[in-house]
Amino acid sequence: MNDFVYKWRNPIFGSVSVVLFFLGWEALLTWAIPLNPFIMSKPSLIFEGLWLEMQSGQLWSDLLISGQPFIFGFGAAIVVGIFVGTMMGWRARVGYALDPLLTALYASPLVAIAPLVIIFFGVGVSGKAILIFVLCVFPFVFNTYAGVKSVDRLLVNVVRSLGGNERDIYLKVIVPSVLPFIIAGARYAIGRALVGILVGEFFAATAGIGYRIAWFSDMFELSRMFGYILVMMVVAVLFTEGIRWAERAAFPWRVGM
Amino acid sequence: MNDTTSTAVSPVPASAAPVRDEGLGEITRRTFWEANERHALGIGFIVFVLLLWEVIPHILTLSRGMDLFFTTPTQVAMTLYNMFASGEIWPAFKFSAVAFSVGLGLSIVAALPLGVIIGRSHTMNAMLDPFITAFNATPRLVFLPIILVWFGIGMWSVVVVVFIGAVFPLLINTYAGVRNADRLLINVVRSFGASEWQINKLVILPNSMPFIIAGLRLAIGRAILGIVVAEFFGGSSEGIGVMMNDAAGKFQVDIVFAGLVIFMALSLVMVGGVKVLEARLSRWRPENVKSF
Amino acid sequence: MVAYIEAKNVNLIFTPPNRMPVTALKDFNISVGEGEFVSIVGPSGCGKSTFLNVLLGLIPPHSGEMAINGKRVSGPGQDRAMVFQEFGLLPWRTVLNNVELGLELKGVATSERRPVSQKFIEMVGLAGFEGHYPHELSGGMKQRVGLARALATDPDVLLMDEPFAALDAQTRDIMQAELLRIWQEAKKTVLFVTHQIEEAVYLSDRVIVMTKRPGRAKKIIDIPLPRPRDYEMRVTQEFNDLKLQLWNELKDELTVHGNG
Numbered sequence: 001m002n003d004f005v006y007k008w009r010n011p012i013f014g015s016v017s018v019v020l021f022f023l024g025w026e027a028l029l030t031w032a033i034p035l036n037p038f039i040m041s042k043p044s045l046i047f048e049g050l051w052l053e054m055q056s057g058q059l060w061s062d063l064l065i066s067g068q069p070f071i072f073g074f075g076a077a078i079v080v081g082i083f084v085g086t087m088m089g090w091r092a093r094v095g096y097a098l099d100p101l102l103t104a105l106y107a108s109p110l111v112a113i114a115p116l117v118i119i120f121f122g123v124g125v126s127g128k129a130i131l132i133f134v135l136c137v138f139p140f141v142f143n144t145y146a147g148v149k150s151v152d153r154l155l156v157n158v159v160r161s162l163g164g165n166e167r168d169i170y171l172k173v174i175v176p177s178v179l180p181f182i183i184a185g186a187r188y189a190i191g192r193a194l195v196g197i198l199v200g201e202f203f204a205a206t207a208g209i210g211y212r213i214a215w216f217s218d219m220f221e222l223s224r225m226f227g228y229i230l231v232m233m234v235v236a237v238l239f240t241e242g243i244r245w246a247e248r249a250a251f252p253w254r255v256g257m
Numbered sequence: 258m259n260d261t262t263s264t265a266v267s268p269v270p271a272s273a274a275p276v277r278d279e280g281l282g283e284i285t286r287r288t289f290w291e292a293n294e295r296h297a298l299g300i301g302f303i304v305f306v307l308l309l310w311e312v313i314p315h316i317l318t319l320s321r322g323m324d325l326f327f328t329t330p331t332q333v334a335m336t337l338y339n340m341f342a343s344g345e346i347w348p349a350f351k352f353s354a355v356a357f358s359v360g361l362g363l364s365i366v367a368a369l370p371l372g373v374i375i376g377r378s379h380t381m382n383a384m385l386d387p388f389i390t391a392f393n394a395t396p397r398l399v400f401l402p403i404i405l406v407w408f409g410i411g412m413w414s415v416v417v418v419v420f421i422g423a424v425f426p427l428l429i430n431t432y433a434g435v436r437n438a439d440r441l442l443i444n445v446v447r448s449f450g451a452s453e454w455q456i457n458k459l460v461i462l463p464n465s466m467p468f469i470i471a472g473l474r475l476a477i478g479r480a481i482l483g484i485v486v487a488e489f490f491g492g493s494s495e496g497i498g499v500m501m502n503d504a505a506g507k508f509q510v511d512i513v514f515a516g517l518v519i520f521m522a523l524s525l526v527m528v529g530g531v532k533v534l535e536a537r538l539s540r541w542r543p544e545n546v547k548s549f
Numbered sequence: 550m551v552a553y554i555e556a557k558n559v560n561l562i563f564t565p566p567n568r569m570p571v572t573a574l575k576d577f578n579i580s581v582g583e584g585e586f587v588s589i590v591g592p593s594g595c596g597k598s599t600f601l602n603v604l605l606g607l608i609p610p611h612s613g614e615m616a617i618n619g620k621r622v623s624g625p626g627q628d629r630a631m632v633f634q635e636f637g638l639l640p641w642r643t644v645l646n647n648v649e650l651g652l653e654l655k656g657v658a659t660s661e662r663r664p665v666s667q668k669f670i671e672m673v674g675l676a677g678f679e680g681h682y683p684h685e686l687s688g689g690m691k692q693r694v695g696l697a698r699a700l701a702t703d704p705d706v707l708l709m710d711e712p713f714a715a716l717d718a719q720t721r722d723i724m725q726a727e728l729l730r731i732w733q734e735a736k737k738t739v740l741f742v743t744h745q746i747e748e749a750v751y752l753s754d755r756v757i758v759m760t761k762r763p764g765r766a767k768k769i770i771d772i773p774l775p776r777p778r779d780y781e782m783r784v785t786q787e788f789n790d791l792k793l794q795l796w797n798e799l800k801d802e803l804t805v806h807g808n809g
Contacts, residue, residue: 013383021388039406093298100299101306107478107528108521109485112498115505116513195396195482202401202490210399214490217402229399236394445637448605449651449702450625459650463641541641543684 041223050227058212059231066197066208069125073132074193080133081140081189082182088141089148099145106138114199128200135196139188147181148174180251183243190239194232328511336511337518346497350519353484353496356412357523360419361480368424369469372431373461382432393425397479398486405492414492415484422483423476430472434465467542470535477527481520553583553738554604554706559613561596561603573599575763577613581738588741588749590795591759592802597742598634600764601708604740605631617706627655630699634711636691638683644670644694645679651702662701669697672731689720696728700735707732709741713748722780725751729778746799750774750791751783758798768798 022043029035029042053059088095114131121127155173164172201210209232216225290297307330314327340346375381401418408414442460451459488498497516504512561574573596581587589597602608604615606625615622617629630651638647648670652662670676673693683691692712699707712728713721725748732739743749749756750772758768772791774782782788 009379010383010386013380014387017384018387093294096295096298097302101303104303104521104525107524108517109478109481109524111482111489112485112501112517112520113513114489115502116510119505119508191394191396195398195486198396198398199486199489202398213399214402217406220406222403222406225402229403232399233391233395236396237391240394241390439637441633441635441637442639444602444607445631445633445639446650446654447607448625448629448631449654450627451654455654459639463639466641541682541684 037222038220039222041226045223046226046230049221049223050230053224053227059228062207062209062212062228063231063235066201066210069128069132069200070193070197072125072129073196074136074189076129076133077136077140077189077193078186081137081185082144084137085141085144086148086178088145095145095149102138102141106142110134111195111199114203118200118203123200123204123206128197128205131200132193132196135192136189139185139192140182143181143185143188144178147178150181151177176251180247183247183250187240187243187247190243191236194236194239198232328514332511333514333518337515340515346500346519349495349497349500352412352493353415353488353498356415356487356493356496357419357480357484359412360416360483361423361476363416364420364423364427364476364480365473367420368427368472369431372428372469373435373457373465375428376432376435376465377461389425389429392421393429397421397483401487401490401492405490410491411493415487415496418487418492419480419483422479426475426479427469427472430468430475431465434468435461437468438464466538467535470531470538474528474531477531478524481524481527485520552580553585554579554581554615554617554740556580556600556604556615557613559600559603559610559615561599561608561610572763574603574610575765577764578766579757581740583618584736584738586732586739586741586752586754587757588743588753588755589757589759590743590746590749590799591764592761592799593744595759595761595802596764597759598710601631601710601740601742605629605708627702628705629708630702630704630706631708631710632692632695632699632712634714636683636688636695636715638691638694638698640683643680643682644675644686647683647694648697648701650698655702666697666701669701672700672734673697674727687720688716689724692716692724693727696731700731700737705738707737707739709739711742711744714744721748726780728752729776733777746792746795747783750788750795751778756795758795759802761802767802770795770798 026043029040035042050059084098088098113134117131117134118127121130151174155177156169159169159173197208198210198213201208202214205211209228213225213228213232216222216228311329311331314329375385397418400421404414404417408417438461442464443456446456446459484496485498485501487493488496489502493499497519501513501516504510504516556577556579559574559577560572562570562572564570577596577600579587579589579600589600591597599608603610604622606622606629609623617626620628622629639650642650645666648666649662652665657665667679670679673696675690675693675697678686678690683694686694692715695712713724716724729752741749741752753772756770756772757766758770759765760767770791774787774791
């Protein structure tokens with residue numbers, strides 16, 4: 001029993017504190033402070049609202065609508081980002097030429113061009129997908145670039161000296177060296193993609209998670225707004241922790257990249 | 258197990274360009290082109306892109322409607338110059354700058370002590386970890402509507418958005434830096450009779466510095482992002498973001514780009530400043546880990 | 550012989566998180582005379598380094614008595630200083646500031662600690678390197694800084710935890726000779742932990758052999774070699790006999806899967 005507590009100490013403490021947080025929130029607004037539904041909500045109402053949204057199917061359809069541009073934009077970012085990053089790492093001159101420009105763009109708040117993108121491409125899937133692409137492509141470019149550059153020449157020579165051909169070099173050295181960098185890039189990119197969805201839907205949309213959050217807030221339906229925020233948080237945590245878990249499972253030799 | 262350490266960006270991030278092997282230059286003599294190829298190509302490409310952008314309207318006939326959305330680098334530069342020359346930019350600039358500084362300042366004040374506390378206490382760490390992981394993974398933009406409800410339209414909403422954007426990278430990196438402190442060094446100073454406070458001062462804090470600075474660089478990016486989105490989505494009625502949003506609505510594309518240039522310059526200047534600070538604080542680090 | 554360092558029936562049990570408790574030291578006894586150079590050898594994981602940390606005052610024992618010059622040990626104190634295996638230099642401090650660490654924590658004013666630290670920097674042969682940072686030094690030089698730092702607070706007892714284990718063989722030989730010179734100059738009581746038999750014989754007046762975990766003192770061997778000792782002494786018959794004697798005591802404690 002004692003061993004069990006030791007081993008699971010952190011998850012136990014974590015879950016207990018999350019439960020306490022929600023209970024405390026509920027208790028505070030039930031007995032201590034009178035609830036003003038125009039500025040606050042409490043967990044029981046939030047979960048009730050969320051349940052209704054799930055039953056009516058509204059939540060699922062919003063998730064689906066937000067998911068579409070995400071898939072297109074993120075997919076394009078993966079393909080283009082890996083291609084550009086590989087070119088930069090493979091041909092030094094391409095790297096030299098593109099590095100400063102892309103670094104400057106990466107460092108600048110590209111969300112700022114969101115109004116233009118939305119006006120130009122419209123409020124539908126394409127506008128949001130392009131916004132997501134613009135935000136997500138840089139982590140893939142730079143991480144692939146760093147990954148390709150970090151391939152150990154020694155390992156290439158080792159495989160070659162053991163009689164490996166070009167294909168062996170790619171499959172046994174280059175891909176395993178670069179992949180962890182790309183996955184780490186995906187982790188950064190996910191966060192930026194979610195920003196892209198929200199920005200796109202806050203601006204102008206007629207459905208989707210971001211639209212719904214803004215709309216509920218305008219309607220002072222704070223319980224449902226919190227419910228959707230909670231959904232967004234769960235999605236974000238599932239994505240980032242999922243990637244992190246996959247990283248640890250797939251590349252156990254890389255610790256904490 | 259969810260350990261926030263792995264969320265932290267280490268002082269030597271994987272995505273950073275690895276150390277460049279330019280050391281050979283002192284031994285083998287290189288031609289001028291070889292020595293400057295890298296910068297020539299980098300700057301050259303930027304110039305090339307700007308030129309291309311500039312001449313597009315001269316070689317292509319833009320369809321009607323399309324030209325509404327088009328601007329050229331010279332137009333953007335002119336607009337930028339006029340904004341500063343006439344002084345019309347200053348109120349917006351001041352508003353954004355104040356919100357940025359206050360938000361970032363508050364996040365530093367909040368994140369450093371909290372980071373040290375959860376870095377040194379296993380219990381606090383275990384209890385706060387789910388919240389930090391969740392809030393760090395979620396785009397803080399999602400809280401904008403409720404922030405507007407709570408803080409109203411104006412400076413404070415923008416400050417709060419900047420704050421919640423900047424505070425997590427700082428908190429997580431401070432925490433990781435504290436965690437990273439070498440047990441041996443703590444034992445060394447303890448063996449000389451150091452108090453808990455002296456351990457913090459002599460070992461924990463200097464050891465965390467590179468992490469905190471890496472966190473600061475991230476935080477600056479997040480803070481600028483916070484300014485932009487907060488001002489876009491009605492967090493305030495003034496500021497550069499508001500100016501850009503209004504301009505986009507009126508198809509004044511040059512003003513949108515002028516705003517983008519200002520934000521770009523702001524982030525490059527700030528990150529440059531952090532690099533200077535870092536160079537000054539990291540004289541004790543070996544060269545190969547210093548440059549990131 | 551009057552015991553200067555005295556440890557009686559020291560017991561220590563570790564309870565690492567997520568694991569079973571481990572008995573690190575069991576009824577550990579030791580007695581060292583003033584000005585003596587005593588080494589502790591034993592298999593890895595036998596608790597010899599742990600004992601130094603207990604004596605240093607970093608780890609409280611579960612039971613047992615320890616005293617230095619009749620004064621009970623109950624926490625870190627100015628009468629002891631440790632030289633650590635991995636040097637333990639603060640990387641953000643220069644050589645000078647590292648050497649001054651102990652004096653600084655003692656509350657000695659800057660102007661007073663400068664001549665003291667300078668004296669010990671010169672004693673360990675690092676004059677001219679005062680402004681260097683640890684990463685600019687070789688391993689041997691780092692350990693010289695560690696030695697100077699320990700000596701600077703003028704402790705009565707110098708505890709050395711495998712101080713030369715991280716150095717290459719030649720540097721280690723040089724540092725051993727240097728240590729003997731400095732020991733004679735500074736007149737300290739030294740308790741030296743090592744896993745190297747030759748090092749123990751060369752440096753010590755007496756060698757304590759420890760059992761495998763839980764560690765106890767198994768046998769104490771006198772090293773009656775004359776001092777000052779020079780490098781040539783290592784190839785004498787007498788020296789090798791002592792090495793063999795020590796090895797015979799030690800080998801029973803080395804298990805096949807000897808990572809203890």
